[in-house]
Amino acid sequence: MASWNQPQEEAAAQKIQIYSTSNTGVSPFWRDKYERDAKKYWDVFYKRHQDKFFKDRHYLDKEWGHYISGAGKKEILEVGCGAGNTIFPLIATYPDVFIHACDFSPRAVNLVKTHKDFTENRVSAFVCDLTIDDLSKHISTSSLDIVTMIFVLSAVSPEKMPLVLQNIRKVLKPSGRLLFRDYSVGDLAQERFAGKDQKISENFYVRGDGTRAFYFSNDFLTSLFKENGFDVEELDLCCKQVENRSRELVMNRRWFQAVFYVTGGLNSSSCNEASVKVDLFGQESVKPEVAENALKESVNNFEVDLSESVASEMFGISSPEDNEMIEVNPRGCSLKIRVLSKEYQHTCKSTGLMLWESARLMADVLARNPTIVAGKRMLELGCGCGGICSMVSANSADLVVATDGDPKALELLNRNVTSNLKPPFVTNCLQID
Ligand SMILES: C[S@@+](CC[C@H](N)C(=O)[O-])C[C@H]1O[C@@H](n2cnc3c(N)ncnc32)[C@H](O)[C@@H]1O
Structure with missing residues (x-):
């Protein structure tokens, strides 16, 4: 028999918890919304900041020049290209490269296409959600020499990262390389999320503007790539102390820089060539804890993106x-x-x-x-x-x-x-x- 307060019970059961009732992070309602609307939040980001947020990535040549230069015309795919801060330094330095560039934000792709240095002879830019759209519809399978992935995978929810890697794997040549740079656990920006209600899941947070950031650990990163058909050629944890004298602050920025290749894809000559730079990660037999110990923690001169807006994100100062x-x-x-x-x-x-x-x-x-x-x-x-x-x-x-x-x-x-x-x-x- 129905109890007299059945309608109230049903109404209560249908209530959606929008704001979190505890300090444990964002509620399922918002977590789902950030996932569903990830593309929208990034598109609004580019509407707001245009091409003014990120600085051109001039370190690419210094760090990875030996992969990019060399005989023949190289084909590169820059995934999550944003406003083109990776693309344009590359085409300026390497006259022989052709760059495919994609992003799921239509506004970002438009910024690339309207950039003063854009030319269809050198760059093909298209809208693509790496977690949904098949890259091989735009690019021939196994045709790319290089894929660049600069601060992009961290914007994808960890559950969907395997889809991105499998998608990329299809279009990369067996001898190709995936050049990777992204946030590490312990980065200052992650520390700043602590104590705020912006945690979505382990090491995954939402920023004030709805875009999200994941912070990788060495184990997570190596397992993720290995489980999705890649081996590690190089993996460095990079640390840099950045000082802001006027605000009397010292900030620890940490990120991973890595080179991956398709498992079983390298021919023996390129394998030997690779091992000059390789640390132990490329070898299957290395135990994770050995790999962890071998991780190079270097204080170095890598260029860090410290444009004003990144700094304000880090300092938490509202601009x-x-x-x-x-x-x-x-x-x-x-x-x-x-x-x-x-x-x-x-x-x-x-x-x-x-x-x-x-x-x-x-x-x-x-x-x-x-x-x-x-x-x-x-x-x-x-x-x-x-x-x-x-x-x-x-x-x-x-x-x-x-x-x-x-x-x-x-x-x-x-x-x-x-x-x-x-x-x-x-x-x-x-x-x-
Ligand atoms: C931090 S920006 C990096 C931009 C660029 N790689 C650079 O070097 O300046 C991250 C970019 O990833 C894009 N992105 C995030 N998730 C994506 C997805 N699922 N598919 C395609 N692009 C995505 C965002 O729109 C954003 O432009």
Whole structure:
């Protein structure tokens, strides 16, 4: 027999948990959304940053020049090409290479095609999701000399990484090489995720803008490639201490640089040639723990991407671009309010950095009915960064005290108050933590 509260029970069972109730990371709802909309988040990234975020990767020649130069015209595939920071230094240095380049963000591919150095004789750029679209529909099987994979695999969820490698394996020549660079566990940016609710799964996090980053361990990386038909030719853990003198900070950046080849694919001559540079990883018989010990941990002069925006991601400092200006017009007032940009709101724990509909309504009520606060002393609790109710009230109240518990919200509130209220009203509006 149905119990009397069956409808409530059913409704409760259908509830979707959107925000995590604990500090254990993002909820399944958001985890699924980040996966489903991964392409969209990256496309918005390029809409926002265009080609200004990453610096050109000029280290490729120094690190991997001996793989790229040499006899004959080399065919390269740059996967996850972004705005082309790997492509254009390569075509400038090597007149004989042809580069296929793909990304799942249509805006990124468009940035490549509209780059001043783009020419169809040297580059073919196309949209492709490496986890879904078959590369062999664009490129002949076993035809590529080199695949470059620079800070791309970390953007893919670990469950789907095997699909990417199997996809690439089909188009790489048996003697070809996959040149890899990506984040390592212990990188400063990973440490900065600790304590925030941005963890999706082990070593996998979502950034404020919805793009994701995985941090590889040596074991994970070697097993992943081996299980998907590759052997390791070189694998280095690179560490660099970066100093920011003005902020008095020392940052440890860590990443892996590796070269992989298709298992059983190398002919004996290239094998010998390879072993000059090889450490122990290329050999099947080496036990993982030996490989771990043999890992070269080097403090070196690799060039690190420290463009301003990467630095701000690392320092956690909101750049002015993280904010957006919105206009609010409660009757008789015009307020320009700075709030956290919409694309950053979804991972922001604070509820005080956005403007709530209820605040708009209340500000409107107060603006239409100034007698509610006229001649009175008013305290607003949890006003958030907008503080629009307090600002509207400051016109008629004797004193307004606007409060919030979030220092970031107060910081923005200060800016909003200063830019919207002129003396004598501004002295009436105080903020306390
Ligand atoms: C950090 S950027 C690296 C860009 C470029 N490789 C470079 O050297 O500057 C990562 C790129 O991977 C792309 N990406 C992420 N997941 C992808 C997927 N499943 N298929 C294709 N591209 C992907 C993103 O759109 C982004 O452009």
